[in-house]
Amino acid sequence: MLLERMLQSQGFGSRKHCQQLIKNGAFSIQDEIITNPKHKLDLTQPNFEVYGKPYTYREHLYIALNKPQGYECSHQATHHFSVFDLFDDVSMNRGIQCVGRLDQDTTGLLLLTDDGQFLQALTHPKKHVAKVYQMEVADVVTDEQVRQLTQGVELRNEEGIFAATEVMRLDEKGLQMTIHQGVYHQVKRMIAAVGNKVEKLHRAQIGQLTLNDLPEGEWIHLNAEQIEQAKFRSKL
Ligand code: URA
Helix, strand or coil: CEHHHHHHHCCCCCHHHHHHHHHCCCEEECCEECCCCCCECCCCCCEEEECCEEEECCCCCEEEEEECCCEECCCCCCCCEEHHHHCCHHHHCCCCEECCCCCCCEEEEEEEECCHHHHHHHHCHHHCECEEEEEEECCCCCHHHHHHHHHCEECCCCCCEECCEEEEEEECCEEEEEECCCCCCHHHHHHHHCCCCEEEEEEEEECCEECCCCCCCCEEECCHHHHHHHHCECCC
16 A cells, blocks of 8 residues: 555545645654655555654554543534543544443543444444443333333333343442443433432443443554444344
8 A cells, every 4th residue: 555545534624734744754654754655565564664753554443432421422523521522633533423322420431433334344234233231220120120121111201121131230330231222311210110220320331341440531542352342242
């Protein structure tokens, strides 16, 4: 791939801008500065530097963020910060989007990507990718509430029954459950439907992918194995 095209594909700006960067001596690979924009790159060696900062060539971006409270999943956040404020221009130029949404007050695992097929695979309602949520609720969780959540509840303006699996009490007012769809405010509405109220919500897992020790507000690029873990479909 031509060097100027590679840089453009990675979010460094227009082709003209990338040509200029290269001519200015900003690009180096294995300690060698290359100033010819038409240089043919061997992408089996994907690591390079721009102005001394390390980057890795990636055909697509697959990002896991540990979302903090107070961040909206929209570009034009109105009352809070936007999750996109947590990313640099180079990632933003690639048009990353959230894979599904978390409410501004929900914390935890949020995926972002510029790969439309990956986004579709994870958000299509029929794909049944499991999402594990942990929450604190307002009132003590009863056996009846656990039973109802497991059997399924109706949600206003939504078709069908919404059931959770692996519903587990963590303590008196702590609950963990797995859902397999992703309709608007689904967890909060399911909990309201059984007569309780979510006070704090955290997403711990998507498919088989967990946050591990990723600190709040930080993000990582997923490797091939982690991408497959995120796509893992439950047998429903
Ligand atoms: N369900 C909700 O109610 N809120 C979220 O942020 C995610 C799932």
